[in-house]
Amino acid sequence: MTAEFMGPPWQADWTKEAEDNRNALPLQARSLVDAARAELVTAKDPYFRGIDKAADLPAGMSVEPVxxxxxxxxxxxYFDHGRGWLRYVFTPRTADPQIVIDECIWL
Structure with a gap:
């Protein structure tokens, strides 16, 4: 049996602090956070590397390295035109690749 690199949807985990921050947001903001998370877990490459790769993101969203x-x-x-953001790390392992979200902010 050959081990193949898994693709989207990716597993996404939250640190306790990031999850608590998300849960404390108003419903409208949580919907924006959930939409940004959905973009991450369904992207072929959650780092959106390459020219114009982030062009597929909805209006008001962008991605950049820290x-x-x-x-x-x-x-x-970034989501809501930069008003909020999720900081994350993607680990592209062959077995169990995942995204870990460690910061959730909305102003």
């Missing part, structure tokens, strides 16, 4: 010198490190998906 540090430009670490393109494989933590990333941020």
């Amino acid at each position: 540090q430009s010198t670490r393109p494989g490190g933590a990333h941020i998906i």
Whole structure:
């Protein structure tokens, strides 16, 4: 049996703090957070690498690395035209690839 790289939908886990922050938001903001999370878990590459890869994101959403010198490190998906964001790390393992969301902010 060959181990194949799994594809979307990806497993997404929240740190306790990020989940608590999400749960404390008003319903409208939680809907925006859930839409951003849905974009992450269904993307072929949750880091949206390549030219115009983020063009497929809905209006008001964008993705960038936290540090430009670490393109494989933590990333941020902005939503609600930059009013909110999720910071996350994607681990593309052959077995059990996952996204870990460690920050959820909406202003």
